[in-house]
Amino acid sequence: MTTGTHLSAWGGLPTYRFPVLDEETDDAARATAMRALPAPDAVAWRITVDCDDAEETWTEAFARFLDAVDPGRVRALVIGCWPEAFDSGPEEIFEAVAAARSRLTALRALFVGDITSEECEISWINQGTVTTLLDAFPALEELGVRGGQNLAFPAVRHENLRALTIQAGGLPAEVVRGVAASDFPSLRELELWLGTSDYGGDSEIDDLAPILAGDRLPSLTRLALRNSEAQDAVCAAVAAAPVVARLQELDLSMGVLTDDGIVALLGGQPLSHLKSLDLHHNYVSAEIGAHLTDTLTAAGVTVNIDADDADSYEDGDTVWRYVSVAE
Template identity: 75%
Template sequence: MTIGEHLSEWGGLPTHQFPDRHTDAATQAAAVRDLPAADEVAWRIGVESYDPEETWTEAFARFLDTVDPGQVRALVVGCWPDAYDSGPEEIFAAIVAARDRLPALRALFVGDIVMEECEISWINQGEVGTLLDAFPVLEHFGVRGGQNLVFPAVEHKNLRKLTVEAGGLPVEVVRGVAASELPALVDLELWLGTPEYGGDSEVADLAPILAGDRLPNLERLALRNSEMQDAVCAAVASAPVVARLRELDLSMGVLTDDGVAALLGGQPLTHLKSLDLHHNYVSTEIGARLTETLTPAGVALNLDTDDADSDEDGETVWRFVAVGE
């Protein structure tokens, strides 16, 4: 599976594409006239990946001069020219330079790019700590693409949701997130990925997250899209952070009966509101055991195999994470 649709919402607001620049004055005026209020949507700013009419920073400058930036609550960075070859350093600099004009900004996503624009593992990223430092009141932050992604250990007192999507997360990114001080964080989602696309972390790198000491308010933990999903499950089975979670998401990875057996043999999960294991390689038998354990307690369990093949006979020829290249 690849990512074929842009985000439909971010920061609790529906996304809205800021219109392209039109050479025809009447068309341009009509596009501006029909815009929603600045605080009603998450503004998606993106340009064509190939031979765009303007650069991303030019589109952003138009945006700041068109809407009331002081009312903007959510911003989504879409595609920039040649994202498979160029990083977003100029984009980051432009956003940071505009921080005083964006006092209401509470949600930011970088890299809402679909496969027709650039495959997820080809997206070049940058040092996202500069954005978090520049917006200390930010509450939702997300980034897509692991190539050249840098996420140093940060301290952010207001961040409530952090999402990092990749076909493979570099180990230094995982360690940076794990070492960050995020006392307000409620929702953490990491797409760990596969070594083929740069995902070289190991379960031990997740230890600070699973201990939960720096995440006192965490309610949802998603460790998704991992080739080492069975080992992740074994670690989660005894992780202290699990006791305070409401939602646990271990979906989209190479999950087999071994991983489910580890969950069944570990700490109780009956306090959870939901457990998401969709896209898996789990046999009907052990899936039924998990269902019988959790469903009577009111846990919403998702064992949908999606486009993965269930492991009925203990053998599956092809096993892939849901999102790779």
């Protein structure tokens, strides 16, 4: 998986880019574009500006958006690029969105950082304290974040959040601990891209322990611990994790997964109750991979163990293997 394209949908709705100010677009064309806007509740609105040479700030574009649509009907919002995202975080954006909470009464899905690798590499994206948005929107059901640099996620309690996704080339340990210490009684889906130490991914397996215990996640049915350079160790921890017994979907893909991780899964608790197990992008031998696949598909589990995009090379006696998304 890459971050080379923008989200095509969010919150169950297709994304729609709100028209930007462009010096090459005349006033008549701008007016036509504004008249052609879809219904406020029909799309996930992507508000974005140029990352390098924007005609306006993100907050200025957001202000135009609030004036152009009925914000009380907006269900999903996607925050795209802001000027110099590789140098500055989105704190002003968070403040602006939070300040509009009384107008965005129907908002249920929010994504922060829908920024492609061409615009800004994932590990260069500066983030901020995203729990500000959870505090501002107690009815929010879906939150996604891309970028781990300067990301903060202090422990919170949120009654209605159903899906949380954090994508990073390296997820800071403090973020993992913050998520693990949070209370999410309604959360059904949790997805963390743990990443590599080269890009700030300094969490350890013990940091995942509260997530794997599941005590604060009573409604969880999908767990994705992805993109880790320590994917074998993640598998070993998952193999004995209490939360697994109530999952329907388990995703351990995109990381440096080898035969050791598969052996740990096979030797752990039964996984035959799962609907799906995703292990794509891996360094697993054909024999071990086939054994796992045969064992679980016989029980009705859909297994994805495609390794086609995994990249490695040998340097003398050392074999270098890579996660799917790093820089």
